[in-house]
Amino acid sequence: MLPTLFELSRSGKRAVKFPKAAMHSSAKIPAKLLRRQNPSLPELTELDVVRHFTLASQMNYSVDTQFYPLGSCTMKYNPKANFHWALHPAFAGAHPLWPSWAVQGTLESLAGLEEGLAAITGMDAVTLAPAAGAHAELVGILVAGAFYQDKGQAAKRRKIIIPDSAHGTNPASAALGGFEVVTIKSTARGRIDVLQLKKVLDDTTAMVMITVPNTLGLFEDDVLEVSRLAHNAGAQMYMDGANMNALMGIVKPASLGFDMMHINLHKTFSVPHGGGGPGAGVLLVRRHLEEYLPVPRLIRRPANQNGELSILDAHPKSIGRIRAFHGSTGNLLWAASYLALLGRDGVFQASRDAIVNANYLRRLLQDAGLTPYSDEPCMHEAVFTIDPKKLNGVRTLDIAKRLLDFGFYAPTVYFPLIVPEAMMVEPTETESPETLEQFANAVKTILSEAASDPQKVKDAPHALPVRRLDDVLAARNPVVTYQVS
């Protein structure tokens, strides 16, 4: 392991210097407010810093260096062509509180993204403000709350129905929004149980929140019926669009009866994941929910007033602000660029290839000896389950760790929670058949190792900068900062 920056630090070293101020801070700031002791930040040269972080980066697996089949995360390649727009100084330098006359280029870029996303989903209005998918969920839930407030039903509609296969953010967002979570079990086919739903759906329900395709990589085939039932009960239909990469040009969520949905732009729209963020969430709604969307919003003046774009800062029915400024604009530009690059045919091709790739990989992995959770074709990802009893006690986690030795990042494991020893694989459209075949071969090899030398798999990884890490120790005795002496 590399030493930390604090261990590399030597007193007096410097990378960046500023011109000296002529004035001493004590001339302008009361002594009692001045810092008495420098913070113990490391002291390093520029080369120290560059070398440390370059070496650190080389300990990461990433899409640029490895196949990264992390299910539910859509780790597609991020085309370099998008750097230009996303990092252009004219956009990067714009202050969020500048008047709209100074930032028409930024606003035009964002308006184009809004229009494109509305076209793909069939929704009517968009907010680009949320920082991530979970943030967009919270906004959607508050929007539904404001809608019912307006209709005089807020006190009554306190319940959000969520299937047990949902992402953990769904119930967490519902709770944060002040709603009661009602979980319904999935059927043996991995779908929403319509009979169960009917039992809990009533005029106290604010929302039915489902993921399409669901976290098992399956399309909810009763979705139209679910929408009908929810609407009859007066509830809103929310689509968790984390898996939108399966639907572009395939089906529009609005046509399935959804009233609102979010898209994780860092998944489907190729904003680089950054090691866990920043992402960008977008909430899209049908017309009846538009006036409750958060501010600020983008508005276009009529053509007779020069058609310029401006920012709407307040609206009486809006839920208000959900962050200090407009949104993660830098990331939104990345998505705008990706959308412009792909265009109408490109987005359809992306979803189509993602589905074909997932089914090809599903077939390859089945042939390699893994058991798919479902017999049906999958959408953009497939879930497998293994039985450690048949593999000399080798568990999904062990297979995941061993895959790292073969130069592949691991699939998502132990999710969805309803599948024992789950392994969720999402190849995305940007991987070649050859890569998928190599991955399947690695899985096959690991399964045979489980038979011949299970300990080797259980002890994996062997070829990485560190061996298997003790996360029990990390949690029992948390050390979350370096103790700078």
Place this chain on the structure above:
Amino acid sequence: MSQQETLLKKIGVKSFEDLLPSLPKDLLFPTLDLPTGKTEMELREHADRLAGANRPVASFMGAGAYDHFIPQTVWEIVKRGEFLTAYTPYQAEASQGTLLALFEFQTMISELFGMDVANASMYDGSTALAEALLLARRWHMEELGRRARKILIPRALHPQYKATLSTYLKNLDVKIEEIPYNRQNGRTDVAALKTALKQPETFAFVVSQPNFFGILEETDLIGELRQQTEALFICLVNNPISLGILNPPGSYNADIAVAEGQPLGLPLSFGGPYVGLFAAKNTYTRRLPGRICGRTVDAQGKTGYALTLQTREQHIRREKATSNICTNQTLCAVAATIYLSLLGPDGLREAAELTLERAHEIWDLLLGSTNAGAPTFAKAEFFQEFPFDLKITRERLEAVSSETNLIPGYPLAHDFPELPQALLIAATEKTKKLDAKRLVNLLNGIKDASNVIRA
């Protein structure tokens, strides 16, 4: 046979549609009202045309986002594919680079704030503040077994932060009470805060250092109030660069310190992505929102890093999680870590000192001018920004601003109707003396061709 056809055959289906048996047939393959795709060359032309529609301006806008100097090294490293295109380090062994950087980030933020622990980032400063209040609320309800119905915030808190708080707390039965500021010096009224803290069911009080007006608060006196109340003291650090010279929140008893981390190496980018900083005393470690990286050992006893204390989080605790946050701002946290390691303690102090000097130079210029107006707070003590009551009308200011491509600051009238003529003016170490003179001319109503900033 095309590659698609080959793959379909290997999968064992005749056509792509055979892979979609459970989708409603009549809704399949809708027309999309989108332009056709662009080549990379066309894409660049398109982006350049849009970039040209943003105007080059000189700006004195601050108000929570600041144009500080970003060393070249920061983004040269951040753009490396290994950082840029990795995901959440769930498989720790294949993510040691990001995890090491997060461990260093947590350490630096704790050090800078004088706190014990920090998490691996929040969305931005405003949501970090909202999450701090949610933590305080649960602390009072669950740990202290008390009702938690009220928070105290300064009237001089960032208006967009206030708005964000009220959205987050909307459905949670929490009353937000504002503590007034002193009209002479712009500081929050500590005596009023002390009285308000006696109200029952108050679970937190927020102080911003400096406050939204850029004015330095008496954090020593405010910190003493914490000893007489169960309410948690949450400190919003308005700009972490100020901690190069200002006392850290840990030194004056803050329970939780939060900040907008944008000034630490992130471009303004019209509002994001930024990075929320969140640090706290040890007592609250198991209640922190979001991801935390911890140090551990591998099977052979070698040091390594992994995400830890995950049972707090949504993917395990679901509706009982400490927050709903999943994706955070890791890459921005990495940028801030690189920024701080390049500056070190002395560089940070220099950046803060130069910023302080530039802001006071503008103050002196304005005071020395004849027609600009007068300081909003005659006895202002400030770090990098201050409000100034203008003589020029708002309409005239906007028109001249647009004509000259000079954005003079943030007008306070909308959020603070009691300050109808006040303009909040900010500087950083990058502020140019020539631009400062242009600003003073503009505010004095002097029309001068040299004022116009050209592309």
Place this chain on the structure above:
Amino acid sequence: MIDTKSLKYAKSHEWARLEGNVCTVGITDFAQKEIRDIVYLELPKIGKEVRQGAAAGAIESVKAAFELYAPVSGTVTAINEKAAQDVTVVHRDPLGNGWLFKIECSNAAEINNLLDDAAYNEWTAQGGH
């Protein structure tokens, strides 16, 4: 050696031992094995009112959290600080030094709603879910 026959059990895998009006609570050997690596105990506060069958705390492993249910109603009078400091004692000695908390019963007769040793063994033999 603890006489397991002297204990009563909840289906949620807590054991309870009544002495006078005070009920000591822990988790069963079956439960500590199922949870594998306990990393943290979230014990109730002393003085907390608990209800039979309602959540009183939690036991955490690295990637899961398990609710801890009160086997009887009453007021929490003691918690095992030593176990909270060193959670491994719950693995080593779940029925003895790995006890978790004590309840002053509001209705000691409630203990009869719990399973006896034989019934609990049968319950775990079926999988215990």
